[in-house]
Amino acid sequence: NAAEKAGYEHFMLKEIYEQPKTINDTISPRIKDNDIVIEELNMSDEEIKEITKIHIVACGSAYHTGVTAKYVIEGLARIPVEVDVASEFRYRDPILQKGNMVIVISQSGETADTLAALRESRERGFKVLGIVNVVGSSIAREADSVMYTWAGPEIAVATTKAYSAQLTALYMLAMKFARVRGTIDQEKFAGMLTDLRCLPDQIELLLGQKEKIQHFANRYVGARDIFFIGRGIDYAISLEGSLKLKEISYIHSEAYAAGELKHGTISLIEDGTLVVALATQPDLFQKTISNMVEVKARGAFVMAVTIEGNKAIEKASDYVIYIPETNPYFTNSLAIIPLQLFSYYVAVGRGCDVDKPRNLAKSVTVE
Numbered sequence: 001n002a003a004e005k006a007g008y009e010h011f012m013l014k015e016i017y018e019q020p021k022t023i024n025d026t027i028s029p030r031i032k033d034n035d036i037v038i039e040e041l042n043m044s045d046e047e048i049k050e051i052t053k054i055h056i057v058a059c060g061s062a063y064h065t066g067v068t069a070k071y072v073i074e075g076l077a078r079i080p081v082e083v084d085v086a087s088e089f090r091y092r093d094p095i096l097q098k099g100n101m102v103i104v105i106s107q108s109g110e111t112a113d114t115l116a117a118l119r120e121s122r123e124r125g126f127k128v129l130g131i132v133n134v135v136g137s138s139i140a141r142e143a144d145s146v147m148y149t150w151a152g153p154e155i156a157v158a159t160t161k162a163y164s165a166q167l168t169a170l171y172m173l174a175m176k177f178a179r180v181r182g183t184i185d186q187e188k189f190a191g192m193l194t195d196l197r198c199l200p201d202q203i204e205l206l207l208g209q210k211e212k213i214q215h216f217a218n219r220y221v222g223a224r225d226i227f228f229i230g231r232g233i234d235y236a237i238s239l240e241g242s243l244k245l246k247e248i249s250y251i252h253s254e255a256y257a258a259g260e261l262k263h264g265t266i267s268l269i270e271d272g273t274l275v276v277a278l279a280t281q282p283d284l285f286q287k288t289i290s291n292m293v294e295v296k297a298r299g300a301f302v303m304a305v306t307i308e309g310n311k312a313i314e315k316a317s318d319y320v321i322y323i324p325e326t327n328p329y330f331t332n333s334l335a336i337i338p339l340q341l342f343s344y345y346v347a348v349g350r351g352c353d354v355d356k357p358r359n360l361a362k363s364v365t366v367e
């Protein structure tokens with residue numbers, strides 16, 4: 001009812017606005033004396049050093065946080081990471097070996113395939129860490145250890161704040177592992193901790209641009225196809241940006257690794273097709289710009305999302321959203337905000353049932 005929405009038109013918008021608090025609640029209890037302390041992990045430093053591989057298993061948007069985490073964990077802690085959607089993992093007879101760790105990620109803690117993947121891993125004698133939002137849910141009860149994302153109840157079917165909380169929990173895990181394994185120095189670690197703590201305020205700033213994004217979104221209410229491109233973590237952001245848009249607006253959209261464009265998607269670009277280009281990764285910036293130039297030359301309208309100050313992007317785009325500077329591993333948390341707002345306003349503009357998109361369930365408890 002209206003009271004529960006606290007004055008917002010939809011739960012989704014309310015939850016988008018709760019993200020600074022959500023992230024703060026997920027971070028704060030785990031920072032002590034300028035270090036990351038994850039007591040729930042129940043792992044000694046020795047055990048952390050002995051991890052040979054991490055398997056991340058999840059569905060939907062939670063899977064997308066896993067894709068992001070692969071880049072972050074591999075980059076920071078130098079541990080190989082495999083990410084699977086749960087319905088694939090459970091039936092592919094996954095190779096689990098000595099020293100492997102399994103992480104399942106789930107907002108509800110009830111997703112049938114994710115729960116089955118957890119059970120499969122535990123039956124084979126592997127410990128499972130659950131990153132879960134709902135306290136006392138099945139996954140929380142059955143996992144060997146649980147890292148809660150303190151997002152509170154999420155009502156809108158399309159996840160926003162739980163997604164953001166999952167990302168934050170995974171960043172902290174990656175930083176913790178890197179610290180223990182000696183793959184990050186004190187100075188870099190301290191800098192990342194500062195950047196992590198700045199995320200809530202930076203998100204607040206981005207939320208302040210709501211009207212600008214609403215205005216832009218109104219132009220795309222009638223779009224037929226929208227494409228999202230990016231490389232590395234920007235590709236992971238694209239996956240979630242694209243899913244958010246299509247699940248609530250019913251506009252066909254696809255996310256593509258920007259370097260893969262010429263192997264398919266580019267033939268779908270027509271005059272005026274909107275391409276959302278994510279370019280937040282300094283090492284990949286020039287490469288993504290080249291891909292933007294390619295689609296622009298085929299008539300695409302390019303909306304870019306990049307870090308403040310990256311003015312060079314303007315020559316390759318038609319519209320730019322700048323996000324505040326942060327550590328490159330954390331950009332998903334900022335870049336996703338304008339994409340959530342964009343999806344929301346496109347869906348509202350089309351008169352869609354934003355909080356309850358057709359055919360979708362908040363929690364999928366059948367396989």
Ligand code: G6P
Nearest residue numbers: 059060061062106107108111159
């Ligand atoms: C459903 C929801 C998605 C969610 C996915 C996984 O499909 O509509 O928003 O990402 O399930 O849910 P979980 O509760 O396991 O995170």
